[in-house]
Amino acid sequence: MDRFTERDQLIRKWIYAAAATIKESFDDELDIERKSNRNDLVTNMDKAIEKQFIEKIQHFFPGERILGEEGLGDEISLLDGVVWIIDPIDGTLNFVKQQDDFAIMIAIYEDGKGQLGYIYDVMQDKLYSARTGKGAYCNKRLLPTIEDRPLKEGLVAISSALMSKEEGLARTVGRASSGVRLIGSAGIETAHVASGRLIGYLAATLAPWDIAAGKIIAEEVGLIYTKLNGDKVDLLQKTPVLVASPTAHKEIIELLKSQKI
Template sequence: MEQQDKANRHQLIQNWIYQAADHIRSSMQDPLQVSEKTSRKDLVTNMDKETESFLVEKIQQSFPNERILAEESSNQNTQDLNGVVWIIDPIDGTLNFVKQKHDFAIMIAVYEDGIGQMGYIYDVIKDEMYVGIKDQGVKCNQKQLSKVDDTSLAKGLVAISGLLLAEGNEAAKQVAKRSSGVRIVGSAGIETIYAVTGRIVAYVAASLAPWDIAAGKVIAEELGLMYTQQNGEPIQLLKKNPVLIATPSAHKEIFELLQGVSSK
C-alpha cells in the first residue's frame, strides 16, 4: 500500500471515527436497546449496530471493491485476507458501555494480503485516538509515542481476562503471582492501549475474535511489543485466539509459565 494511499485513508478513517463517536456520546442518555448474543455477559446494543452500519456505509462508498469483516455483520465467514480487508469493532467493550458508560473503544484496522497496514483504537470517553501505521510508528492525538520499555513481569502490572481468573486458571494465577499486580478493564482495545503506553507489561486474554485483535496488533507491534497466541504461535486472524501481548521480556517469562503449567 502506497504512502499517499495510507495518508488519504488515514484522514477518512479518523473523520469517520470522530463522527461515529460524536453520535455515541450524544446518545449516551437515551434508552439503549440491549440484546444478549451468546450469554448475559455477551451483549449487543442498538448503538453497536448503528455505529457499525455507519462505518460500513462510509467504507463501501469510498472503497467499494474492498472487503469488510465486522463484528455485528453477517459476513463473518471470510475465508482469507487476500487483497484489502477492513476489520471493524464498532464498540469494543460493550458490557462496559452498557454498565459503566466508560472504558470502551471504536476499533478499525486495514489489512492487505494478511499484513496489518493501519490500526485505530479510539477511547470514546477519554477522546484518545491511537493510530498505528505500518513502518510509521504510533501516535496518540497526533503525538508520536516512543517504543515501550522492555520491562520484566515482576516489575510491571498485568491485565488478565476475567474469564481466566473466574475459572481459576492455574497458569493465569501463576502469571498474576509473578507480576506486580493484576488489572482488569474488560475491553481488549483499552487493555492494548495500557500495554502500548507502558501502564501494564502484558495482557493475557482467554479468547479474542478478529475484530478484538486486528487494530491492536498493528499498534502493539509498531511499538515493539510481542503479539502472539499464548503458545507462542502467530495469531490466526480469522479465528478466535488465546492472546498474549507483552514486552519481549515479560512475553518470554509468561510463555514459559503458561507452557510449564499446561505441561503438568
C-alpha cells in the same frame, strides 16, 4: 498524498463522528440483546455504528471487503486483497453498565499484513493509531519503543474470562508481576500495554475484530503479539492472546507451560 494517508484522514473523521453519536445516545434507552451469554451483549448502537462505517467504506472504497463484529459486512475466509476489520464498540458490557472504558476499533489489512490500526478510547478522548513502519501514536504524540522490562516490574491485565476459567494461571502470572488490572476492553488494555502503563495483557478468547487494530499498534512499539502458547495469531479465528514486552512475553510463556496451558 498516498492512498494510506487519504484513508487515515477519512478514518479519523469517521471515528470522531461515531464517538459523538455514541455519546449522544447516553440518555436514550438502548435495545440490548444477549449473544453467547449474559455478559456478551450487543446493542442497537453497536449495529448502527457498524452500519455507518460499512456505508462509508463502500462509498469511498467500493469492492474492498469488510469484517465486522456484528456481521453486517462480508463473509471472509481469506485475507487476500484489502480487508477492513471493525469493532464498532469494544467493551459493550462497559458501555451498557458504566458508559465508560469502551473503544472504537478499525484496522486495514492488505494480503494478510496489517497496514493501519486505530483504537479510540471514547471517554478519555485518546486515539491510538499506527501505520506499519511509521510508528504508533496516542493522539499526536509518538509512542516510544516499549521499555523491555521483566514481568516482575510491571502490571498485567488479565481478561475476566481467563481469570474465571484458569484461576491457577491468573494467580501464577499475577504473583510473578507487580499486580493485576482488569478493564474489560481488549482494545484499551492493548493500548495501555503499547503506551507502557501495563507490561502485558492476556485474554482467553479474542475475535479478529478484538485483535486486528491492537496488533498493528503493539508491534509498532516493539511488543510481541501471539497466541497464549506463543504461536502466530490467525486473524480469521477466535484465539487466546498474549501481548507483552519481549522479556515479559518470554517469561509468561514459560509460566504458562509450567501450568500446561
